[in-house]
Amino acid sequence: MGVVIPLGENKPEAASIAALSALVKSGMERVNELILSKAGSDVEMIPEVANHLISSGGKRLRPMITLAAADMFGYRGEGHVKLATSVEFMHTATLLHDDVVDESDMRRSKPTARMIWGNQASVLVGDFLLGQAFKMMVEVGSLDALDVLSTAASVIAEGEVMQLAAAKNLETTEDEYLAVIKAKTAALFSAAAEVGPIIAGASKSERAALRSYGLNLGLAFQLVDDALDYGGNAKDLGKNTGDDFREGKITLPVVLAYRRGTDAERDFWKAGIEKGENGNRELETARSLMLKYAALPDTIQRARHFGEIARDALAPLKPSPQKDALLDVVEFCISRVN
Amino acid sequence: MGVVIPLGENKPEAASIAALSALVKSGMERVNELILSKAGSDVEMIPEVANHLISSGGKRLRPMITLAAADMFGYRGEGHVKLATSVEFMHTATLLHDDVVDESDMRRSKPTARMIWGNQASVLVGDFLLGQAFKMMVEVGSLDALDVLSTAASVIAEGEVMQLAAAKNLETTEDEYLAVIKAKTAALFSAAAEVGPIIAGASKSERAALRSYGLNLGLAFQLVDDALDYGGNAKDLGKNTGDDFREGKITLPVVLAYRRGTDAERDFWKAGIEKGENGNRELETARSLMLKYAALPDTIQRARHFGEIARDALAPLKPSPQKDALLDVVEFCISRVN
Numbered sequence: 001m002g003v004v005i006p007l008g009e010n011k012p013e014a015a016s017i018a019a020l021s022a023l024v025k026s027g028m029e030r031v032n033e034l035i036l037s038k039a040g041s042d043v044e045m046i047p048e049v050a051n052h053l054i055s056s057g058g059k060r061l062r063p064m065i066t067l068a069a070a071d072m073f074g075y076r077g078e079g080h081v082k083l084a085t086s087v088e089f090m091h092t093a094t095l096l097h098d099d100v101v102d103e104s105d106m107r108r109s110k111p112t113a114r115m116i117w118g119n120q121a122s123v124l125v126g127d128f129l130l131g132q133a134f135k136m137m138v139e140v141g142s143l144d145a146l147d148v149l150s151t152a153a154s155v156i157a158e159g160e161v162m163q164l165a166a167a168k169n170l171e172t173t174e175d176e177y178l179a180v181i182k183a184k185t186a187a188l189f190s191a192a193a194e195v196g197p198i199i200a201g202a203s204k205s206e207r208a209a210l211r212s213y214g215l216n217l218g219l220a221f222q223l224v225d226d227a228l229d230y231g232g233n234a235k236d237l238g239k240n241t242g243d244d245f246r247e248g249k250i251t252l253p254v255v256l257a258y259r260r261g262t263d264a265e266r267d268f269w270k271a272g273i274e275k276g277e278n279g280n281r282e283l284e285t286a287r288s289l290m291l292k293y294a295a296l297p298d299t300i301q302r303a304r305h306f307g308e309i310a311r312d313a314l315a316p317l318k319p320s321p322q323k324d325a326l327l328d329v330v331e332f333c334i335s336r337v338n
Numbered sequence: 339m340g341v342v343i344p345l346g347e348n349k350p351e352a353a354s355i356a357a358l359s360a361l362v363k364s365g366m367e368r369v370n371e372l373i374l375s376k377a378g379s380d381v382e383m384i385p386e387v388a389n390h391l392i393s394s395g396g397k398r399l400r401p402m403i404t405l406a407a408a409d410m411f412g413y414r415g416e417g418h419v420k421l422a423t424s425v426e427f428m429h430t431a432t433l434l435h436d437d438v439v440d441e442s443d444m445r446r447s448k449p450t451a452r453m454i455w456g457n458q459a460s461v462l463v464g465d466f467l468l469g470q471a472f473k474m475m476v477e478v479g480s481l482d483a484l485d486v487l488s489t490a491a492s493v494i495a496e497g498e499v500m501q502l503a504a505a506k507n508l509e510t511t512e513d514e515y516l517a518v519i520k521a522k523t524a525a526l527f528s529a530a531a532e533v534g535p536i537i538a539g540a541s542k543s544e545r546a547a548l549r550s551y552g553l554n555l556g557l558a559f560q561l562v563d564d565a566l567d568y569g570g571n572a573k574d575l576g577k578n579t580g581d582d583f584r585e586g587k588i589t590l591p592v593v594l595a596y597r598r599g600t601d602a603e604r605d606f607w608k609a610g611i612e613k614g615e616n617g618n619r620e621l622e623t624a625r626s627l628m629l630k631y632a633a634l635p636d637t638i639q640r641a642r643h644f645g646e647i648a649r650d651a652l653a654p655l656k657p658s659p660q661k662d663a664l665l666d667v668v669e670f671c672i673s674r675v676n
Contacts, residue, residue, distance in 0.1 A: 101458040131492030154469030
């Protein structure tokens with residue numbers, strides 16, 4: 001049923017994270033072991049809830065980036081495995097809390113933890129994973145890495161509150177929306193990338209390069225995600241398409257379609273986003289308005305813009321397999337819309 | 339209306355935290371400033387929610403303990419102020435999340451944040467404060483203090499999940515209950531006390547003394563709190579008495595009354611705790627069963643036991659005004675039942 005929306009055109013052959021996966025394979029095996037052991041607890045509910053989400057097949061992009069960013073500067077040691085695991089735990093904790101905040105019932109094609117164990121367990125197991133993340137970082141003993149990751153933790157939460165405060169506000173500008181996703185999504189990508197050179201003892205400008213790479217990759221990643229929620233299909237996404245609409249979430253496609261629309265169309269958005277008139281019929285209307293105003297391809301175009309910045313951030317670094325793999329990731333994130 | 343329950347007998351003259359407050363007065367002024375500045379954010383909702391709870395007149399016992407425990411070993415510097423503020427933020431974050439988990443509507447005589455701003459804001463602002471707490475700890479730069487506080491963060495969350503898993507289980511033994519409150523309450527008191535000697539560069543045995551003091555003080559504190567919920571009155575407590583009963587919480591007074599009761603009485607507890615038959619009339623019955631089995635004075639007696647251990651933990655330390663003040667705190671916590 002419904003409208004098929006072209007998300008872009010002339011896309012290059014689908015990129016993949018295969019090169020990255022291959023490069024960090026052995027490190028990721030240790031990350032996966034550490035995830036299992038640190039999500040463990042004598043309190044049974046903790047590994048149950050944590051593993052439900054952890055084993056549900058996220059790509060583990062963030063910890064792979066941490067490992068590659070450390071390897072890239074010749075890091076020898078195990079600290080990057082702990083930092084990568086910390087990053088993944090911070091991400092998992094955020095997802096657990098997000099599902100409570102958004103009242104989501106599906107994630108990655110499975111019922112959310114809160115649907116099975118309740119909001120209470122999701123809040124508390126998220127807190128536990130965050131605590132474990134900090135413990136691991138402290139074990140690594142790099143105050144600079146701790147600074148970057150603890151700052152990210154604050155910024156992420158701040159971004160989530162910002163999003164909550166701006167919830168359902170259709171007057172949100174593109175800039176305001178970018179500030180939200182910079183905090184809630186890009187800050188963790190940025191920290192994940194930056195702790196690699198930190199632990200490897202790389203230079204200040206190398207740290208800055210990876211920080212900028214992560215930040216812009218994160219922005220591109222989130223924007224593509226926003227477009228996919230209206231233009232993808234549930235099977236590929238592992239979540240319900242149209243979730244953002246049904247939850248009344250302001251994302252860039254909505255911001256663009258709203259701003260570019262007629263008064264009557266803006267009334268439609270107000271009814272849908274603010275007043276909860278968001279059934280299947282309204283979702284189809286939303287999609288056709290996005291088609292009318294090219295809101296999805298333009299969202300992808302914005303994502304490409306940040307992808308370019310991410311690529312240029314790495315440009316001055318000397319050639320390495322890790323550098324190539326990280327560049328592939330940029331293209332992969334954007335080409336998910338294929 | 340109702341039963342008046344004697345909570346103890348032959349109590350010494352009510353102790354106070356006046357000596358402690360006086361000793362750490364100037365440090366606490368800096369803590370209070372730091373609380374205000376670090377709970378600040380351009381995202382308006384954050385300081386609103388945070389200050390609602392922060393300004394609602396908690397005693398700030400934990401940060402005072404941190405300051406005194408650092409001063410006690412001659413600490414000169416400002417790190418203890420940051421650590422004390424971190425401890426208070428960890429506590430505040432826990433309260434925000436607890437109110438969501440327990441679905442509480444009142445705390446410290448005010449509506450809880452979740453009643454005003456919703457569960458979502460309470461979860462996220464709690465996360466933000468936790469992030470800010472870690473940032474401040476990292477600024478202090480003591481890996482030992484970071485280790486103690488990040489471990490406490492994990493343990494607290496683990497204790498909360500343990501409590502959730504044991505929720506409404508009347509077969510909980512006293513030992514199991516103690517394991518819960520050791521994690522969810524005593525761990526933070528213990529960490530608050532231990533980071534004082536850590537930052538002051540005190541010896542291993544001095545660290546151990548303060549750690550043990552905090553842990554046992556925390557146990558005593560929680561047990562007295564449990565008794566007060568059945569035996570105190572709302573005005574003194576700043577929360578509704580009977581909340582624990584209405585929320586179906588297992589606490590030591592319930593554990594004792596249940597285990598000591600007849601079969602018929604155990605059926606009453608099952609109906610009250612497990613099936614939610616917990617109106618005012620049932621609360622009165624609960625109180626009279628506690629009276630019958632001396633559940634409240636015996637809970638206080640257990641608290642005294644841990645209070646004694648806390649006192650003896652400090653015994654080997656050389657005399658100081660801080661030591662005297664911390665000993666007073668033990669008596670204060672227990673004599674709250676007067």
